[in-house]
Amino acid sequence: MLPAYSQQRLQPHLGFQVSTLGALNVGVYEGAATLAELKRYGDFGLGTFEGLDGEMVVLNGKVYQIKTDGAAYRVVDTVRTPFAAVTFFRRGRSLRWTGQLTYQKLQQQINEQLPTPNLPYAIRLQGTFPYLKVRSVPKQTPPYLPLNDVVRQQQRVFELRNVRGTLVGFRLPQFLKSVNVAGYHFHFITSDFKAGGHLLDGEFLNPVVDMEMLRDWQMMLPNNIAFEQASLE
Ligand SMILES: [Zn+2]
Structure with missing residues:
Protein backbone atom coordinates (compact mmCIF):
# COMPACT_ATOMS: atom_id res chain seq x y z
CA MET A 1 0.00 0.00 0.00
CA LEU A 2 2.89 2.35 0.66
CA PRO A 3 4.40 3.90 -2.44
CA ALA A 4 7.94 2.79 -3.24
CA TYR A 5 9.51 6.15 -2.48
CA SER A 6 8.74 5.64 1.21
CA GLN A 7 11.61 3.20 1.33
CA GLN A 8 14.02 5.80 0.07
CA ARG A 9 15.64 8.48 2.13
CA LEU A 10 13.13 11.33 2.39
CA GLN A 11 14.16 14.69 1.06
CA PRO A 12 14.32 17.53 3.59
CA HIS A 13 11.51 20.06 3.94
CA LEU A 14 8.87 17.54 2.89
CA GLY A 15 5.33 17.80 4.22
CA PHE A 16 3.17 14.72 3.94
CA GLN A 17 -0.53 14.14 4.46
CA VAL A 18 -2.87 11.16 4.60
CA SER A 19 -6.16 11.57 2.70
CA THR A 20 -7.81 14.97 2.26
CA LEU A 21 -9.73 17.45 4.38
CA GLY A 22 -12.50 17.26 1.80
CA ALA A 23 -12.87 13.53 2.53
CA LEU A 24 -12.91 14.15 6.28
CA ASN A 25 -15.50 16.91 5.78
CA VAL A 26 -17.94 14.44 4.21
CA GLY A 27 -17.37 11.75 6.85
CA VAL A 28 -14.66 9.50 5.38
CA TYR A 29 -13.33 8.48 8.80
CA GLU A 30 -12.04 5.03 7.76
CA GLY A 31 -8.37 4.59 8.57
CA ALA A 32 -6.12 5.07 5.53
CA ALA A 33 -2.67 4.56 7.05
CA THR A 34 -1.26 3.13 10.26
CA LEU A 35 0.70 5.31 12.65
CA ALA A 36 3.75 3.19 11.81
CA GLU A 37 3.35 4.26 8.18
CA LEU A 38 2.73 7.89 9.14
CA LYS A 39 5.89 8.02 11.25
CA ARG A 40 8.01 7.19 8.19
CA TYR A 41 7.14 10.67 6.93
CA GLY A 42 7.49 12.77 10.02
CA ASP A 43 8.06 13.22 13.72
CA PHE A 44 5.90 16.35 14.02
CA GLY A 45 2.32 17.00 13.02
CA LEU A 46 -1.38 16.62 13.65
CA GLY A 47 -4.48 14.76 12.58
CA THR A 48 -7.16 12.44 13.89
CA PHE A 49 -7.77 8.71 14.33
CA GLU A 50 -10.01 6.11 12.72
CA GLY A 51 -13.64 6.99 13.42
CA LEU A 52 -12.67 10.62 14.17
CA ASP A 53 -11.54 9.37 17.58
CA GLY A 54 -10.07 12.57 19.05
CA GLU A 55 -7.24 14.93 18.14
CA MET A 56 -3.76 13.74 17.14
CA VAL A 57 -0.50 15.41 18.14
CA VAL A 58 2.81 14.09 16.79
CA LEU A 59 5.75 15.56 18.66
CA ASN A 60 9.34 14.30 18.78
CA GLY A 61 8.22 11.13 17.03
CA LYS A 62 5.59 10.20 19.60
CA VAL A 63 1.88 10.14 18.82
CA TYR A 64 -0.65 11.41 21.37
CA GLN A 65 -4.43 11.11 21.26
CA ILE A 66 -6.53 13.75 23.01
CA LYS A 67 -9.94 12.34 23.72
CA THR A 68 -13.13 14.15 24.76
CA ASP A 69 -12.13 13.99 28.41
CA GLY A 70 -9.40 16.46 27.42
CA ALA A 71 -6.70 13.97 28.41
CA ALA A 72 -3.83 12.83 26.17
CA TYR A 73 -3.03 9.16 25.67
CA ARG A 74 -0.14 7.37 23.94
CA VAL A 75 -1.21 5.35 20.91
CA VAL A 76 0.18 2.11 19.51
CA ASP A 77 1.56 2.04 15.97
CA THR A 78 -1.13 -0.30 14.62
CA VAL A 79 -3.86 2.34 15.11
CA ARG A 80 -4.97 3.89 11.84
CA THR A 81 -5.58 7.48 10.79
CA PRO A 82 -8.12 8.78 8.26
CA PHE A 83 -6.37 12.18 8.07
CA ALA A 84 -3.04 13.50 9.29
CA ALA A 85 -0.19 15.78 8.23
CA VAL A 86 3.43 15.40 9.33
CA THR A 87 6.98 16.46 8.60
CA PHE A 88 10.44 15.87 10.04
CA PHE A 89 10.57 19.25 11.76
CA ARG A 90 13.82 21.17 11.44
CA ARG A 91 13.66 24.71 12.72
CA GLY A 92 14.52 27.31 10.11
ZN1 LIG B 1 -7.33 20.07 14.16
Whole structure:
Protein backbone atom coordinates (compact mmCIF):
# COMPACT_ATOMS: atom_id res chain seq x y z
CA MET A 1 0.00 0.00 0.00
CA LEU A 2 2.89 2.35 0.66
CA PRO A 3 4.40 3.90 -2.44
CA ALA A 4 7.94 2.79 -3.24
CA TYR A 5 9.51 6.15 -2.48
CA SER A 6 8.74 5.64 1.21
CA GLN A 7 11.61 3.20 1.33
CA GLN A 8 14.02 5.80 0.07
CA ARG A 9 15.64 8.48 2.13
CA LEU A 10 13.13 11.33 2.39
CA GLN A 11 14.16 14.69 1.06
CA PRO A 12 14.32 17.53 3.59
CA HIS A 13 11.51 20.06 3.94
CA LEU A 14 8.87 17.54 2.89
CA GLY A 15 5.33 17.80 4.22
CA PHE A 16 3.17 14.72 3.94
CA GLN A 17 -0.53 14.14 4.46
CA VAL A 18 -2.87 11.16 4.60
CA SER A 19 -6.16 11.57 2.70
CA THR A 20 -7.81 14.97 2.26
CA LEU A 21 -9.73 17.45 4.38
CA GLY A 22 -12.50 17.26 1.80
CA ALA A 23 -12.87 13.53 2.53
CA LEU A 24 -12.91 14.15 6.28
CA ASN A 25 -15.50 16.91 5.78
CA VAL A 26 -17.94 14.44 4.21
CA GLY A 27 -17.37 11.75 6.85
CA VAL A 28 -14.66 9.50 5.38
CA TYR A 29 -13.33 8.48 8.80
CA GLU A 30 -12.04 5.03 7.76
CA GLY A 31 -8.37 4.59 8.57
CA ALA A 32 -6.12 5.07 5.53
CA ALA A 33 -2.67 4.56 7.05
CA THR A 34 -1.26 3.13 10.26
CA LEU A 35 0.70 5.31 12.65
CA ALA A 36 3.75 3.19 11.81
CA GLU A 37 3.35 4.26 8.18
CA LEU A 38 2.73 7.89 9.14
CA LYS A 39 5.89 8.02 11.25
CA ARG A 40 8.01 7.19 8.19
CA TYR A 41 7.14 10.67 6.93
CA GLY A 42 7.49 12.77 10.02
CA ASP A 43 8.06 13.22 13.72
CA PHE A 44 5.90 16.35 14.02
CA GLY A 45 2.32 17.00 13.02
CA LEU A 46 -1.38 16.62 13.65
CA GLY A 47 -4.48 14.76 12.58
CA THR A 48 -7.16 12.44 13.89
CA PHE A 49 -7.77 8.71 14.33
CA GLU A 50 -10.01 6.11 12.72
CA GLY A 51 -13.64 6.99 13.42
CA LEU A 52 -12.67 10.62 14.17
CA ASP A 53 -11.54 9.37 17.58
CA GLY A 54 -10.07 12.57 19.05
CA GLU A 55 -7.24 14.93 18.14
CA MET A 56 -3.76 13.74 17.14
CA VAL A 57 -0.50 15.41 18.14
CA VAL A 58 2.81 14.09 16.79
CA LEU A 59 5.75 15.56 18.66
CA ASN A 60 9.34 14.30 18.78
CA GLY A 61 8.22 11.13 17.03
CA LYS A 62 5.59 10.20 19.60
CA VAL A 63 1.88 10.14 18.82
CA TYR A 64 -0.65 11.41 21.37
CA GLN A 65 -4.43 11.11 21.26
CA ILE A 66 -6.53 13.75 23.01
CA LYS A 67 -9.94 12.34 23.72
CA THR A 68 -13.13 14.15 24.76
CA ASP A 69 -12.13 13.99 28.41
CA GLY A 70 -9.40 16.46 27.42
CA ALA A 71 -6.70 13.97 28.41
CA ALA A 72 -3.83 12.83 26.17
CA TYR A 73 -3.03 9.16 25.67
CA ARG A 74 -0.14 7.37 23.94
CA VAL A 75 -1.21 5.35 20.91
CA VAL A 76 0.18 2.11 19.51
CA ASP A 77 1.56 2.04 15.97
CA THR A 78 -1.13 -0.30 14.62
CA VAL A 79 -3.86 2.34 15.11
CA ARG A 80 -4.97 3.89 11.84
CA THR A 81 -5.58 7.48 10.79
CA PRO A 82 -8.12 8.78 8.26
CA PHE A 83 -6.37 12.18 8.07
CA ALA A 84 -3.04 13.50 9.29
CA ALA A 85 -0.19 15.78 8.23
CA VAL A 86 3.43 15.40 9.33
CA THR A 87 6.98 16.46 8.60
CA PHE A 88 10.44 15.87 10.04
CA PHE A 89 10.57 19.25 11.76
CA ARG A 90 13.82 21.17 11.44
CA ARG A 91 13.66 24.71 12.72
CA GLY A 92 14.52 27.31 10.11
CA ARG A 93 13.56 30.73 11.42
CA SER A 94 12.46 31.76 14.88
CA LEU A 95 10.22 34.79 15.24
CA ARG A 96 9.52 36.47 18.56
CA TRP A 97 7.28 39.22 19.81
CA THR A 98 7.00 40.95 23.15
CA GLY A 99 3.71 41.59 24.88
CA GLN A 100 0.37 39.83 24.72
CA LEU A 101 -1.21 38.92 21.39
CA THR A 102 -4.56 37.39 20.49
CA TYR A 103 -4.54 34.34 18.22
CA GLN A 104 -5.83 36.51 15.38
CA LYS A 105 -3.10 39.10 15.94
CA LEU A 106 -0.45 36.39 16.14
CA GLN A 107 -1.57 35.05 12.76
CA GLN A 108 -1.39 38.54 11.26
CA GLN A 109 2.09 39.08 12.72
CA ILE A 110 3.40 35.78 11.33
CA ASN A 111 1.79 36.52 7.95
CA GLU A 112 3.76 39.76 7.74
CA GLN A 113 7.04 37.88 8.25
CA LEU A 114 6.50 35.08 5.73
CA PRO A 115 8.92 35.03 2.79
CA THR A 116 5.95 33.86 0.70
CA PRO A 117 2.35 32.82 1.43
CA ASN A 118 2.54 30.22 -1.33
CA LEU A 119 4.60 27.53 0.41
CA PRO A 120 3.63 25.41 3.43
CA TYR A 121 5.20 26.05 6.84
CA ALA A 122 5.53 23.74 9.82
CA ILE A 123 5.18 25.83 12.98
CA ARG A 124 6.02 25.13 16.62
CA LEU A 125 5.25 27.35 19.61
CA GLN A 126 6.66 26.32 22.98
CA GLY A 127 6.18 28.02 26.30
CA THR A 128 3.59 29.13 28.81
CA PHE A 129 0.31 30.27 27.35
CA PRO A 130 -1.95 32.67 29.31
CA TYR A 131 -5.07 31.23 27.70
CA LEU A 132 -5.82 28.45 25.22
CA LYS A 133 -9.24 27.26 24.09
CA VAL A 134 -9.00 23.75 22.65
CA ARG A 135 -11.43 21.04 21.66
CA SER A 136 -11.74 17.37 20.91
CA VAL A 137 -14.34 15.25 19.15
CA PRO A 138 -15.74 11.83 20.12
CA LYS A 139 -15.25 8.58 18.21
CA GLN A 140 -17.97 8.07 15.62
CA THR A 141 -19.73 4.92 14.47
CA PRO A 142 -20.99 4.31 10.90
CA PRO A 143 -22.93 5.70 9.15
CA TYR A 144 -20.61 8.65 9.71
CA LEU A 145 -21.92 12.21 10.07
CA PRO A 146 -20.10 15.02 8.20
CA LEU A 147 -17.33 16.70 10.18
CA ASN A 148 -19.20 19.99 10.59
CA ASP A 149 -22.17 18.20 12.18
CA VAL A 150 -19.92 16.31 14.60
CA VAL A 151 -18.11 19.50 15.57
CA ARG A 152 -21.32 21.49 15.98
CA GLN A 153 -23.18 18.83 17.97
CA GLN A 154 -20.53 16.84 19.81
CA GLN A 155 -17.23 18.70 20.25
CA ARG A 156 -16.00 19.19 23.80
CA VAL A 157 -14.27 22.51 24.52
CA PHE A 158 -11.62 23.08 27.20
CA GLU A 159 -10.23 26.38 28.43
CA LEU A 160 -6.66 26.20 29.73
CA ARG A 161 -5.01 29.06 31.65
CA ASN A 162 -1.31 29.67 32.23
CA VAL A 163 -0.55 26.31 30.73
CA ARG A 164 2.87 25.06 29.64
CA GLY A 165 3.22 23.07 26.46
CA THR A 166 3.69 23.00 22.71
CA LEU A 167 1.51 24.04 19.81
CA VAL A 168 2.20 21.83 16.81
CA GLY A 169 0.90 22.94 13.47
CA PHE A 170 1.07 24.20 9.95
CA ARG A 171 0.30 27.22 7.86
CA LEU A 172 -0.76 26.09 4.42
CA PRO A 173 -1.35 28.12 1.27
CA GLN A 174 -4.85 28.94 0.09
CA PHE A 175 -4.44 26.76 -2.99
CA LEU A 176 -4.38 23.64 -0.78
CA LYS A 177 -7.80 24.41 0.69
CA SER A 178 -9.63 21.41 -0.75
CA VAL A 179 -7.01 18.98 0.54
CA ASN A 180 -6.09 20.48 3.90
CA VAL A 181 -6.76 23.42 6.23
CA ALA A 182 -5.69 26.60 4.44
CA GLY A 183 -4.06 29.05 6.81
CA TYR A 184 -3.17 28.13 10.38
CA HIS A 185 -4.01 24.83 12.10
CA PHE A 186 -2.60 23.91 15.51
CA HIS A 187 -2.98 21.10 18.00
CA PHE A 188 -1.80 21.56 21.58
CA ILE A 189 -0.13 19.21 24.07
CA THR A 190 0.85 20.17 27.61
CA SER A 191 4.49 19.87 28.70
CA ASP A 192 3.58 16.86 30.86
CA PHE A 193 1.83 15.28 27.81
CA LYS A 194 -1.38 14.80 29.79
CA ALA A 195 -3.83 17.16 28.04
CA GLY A 196 -4.39 19.12 24.85
CA GLY A 197 -6.64 19.49 21.82
CA HIS A 198 -7.32 21.30 18.54
CA LEU A 199 -6.69 25.02 19.00
CA LEU A 200 -9.78 27.25 18.72
CA ASP A 201 -8.47 30.45 20.32
CA GLY A 202 -5.73 31.72 22.58
CA GLU A 203 -3.74 34.53 24.14
CA PHE A 204 0.02 34.59 23.65
CA LEU A 205 2.59 36.32 25.90
CA ASN A 206 6.03 37.02 24.39
CA PRO A 207 5.50 34.24 21.84
CA VAL A 208 8.43 32.52 20.15
CA VAL A 209 7.48 30.91 16.85
CA ASP A 210 9.78 28.28 15.32
CA MET A 211 9.13 27.76 11.63
CA GLU A 212 10.28 25.56 8.80
CA MET A 213 9.42 26.41 5.22
CA LEU A 214 8.45 23.24 3.37
CA ARG A 215 9.46 22.78 -0.24
CA ASP A 216 7.36 19.74 -1.07
CA TRP A 217 3.94 18.50 -0.09
CA GLN A 218 2.98 14.88 -0.72
CA MET A 219 -0.30 13.06 -0.27
CA MET A 220 -1.21 9.44 0.38
CA LEU A 221 -4.69 8.81 -1.00
CA PRO A 222 -6.84 6.24 0.80
CA ASN A 223 -7.20 2.75 -0.60
CA ASN A 224 -10.77 2.19 0.54
CA ILE A 225 -14.32 2.12 -0.81
CA ALA A 226 -15.50 5.00 1.37
CA PHE A 227 -13.01 7.36 -0.26
CA GLU A 228 -13.73 6.07 -3.75
CA GLN A 229 -17.48 6.51 -3.36
CA ALA A 230 -17.44 9.85 -1.54
CA SER A 231 -18.59 12.98 -3.30
CA LEU A 232 -15.45 15.06 -2.95
CA GLU A 233 -14.62 18.67 -3.69
ZN1 LIG B 1 -7.33 20.07 14.16
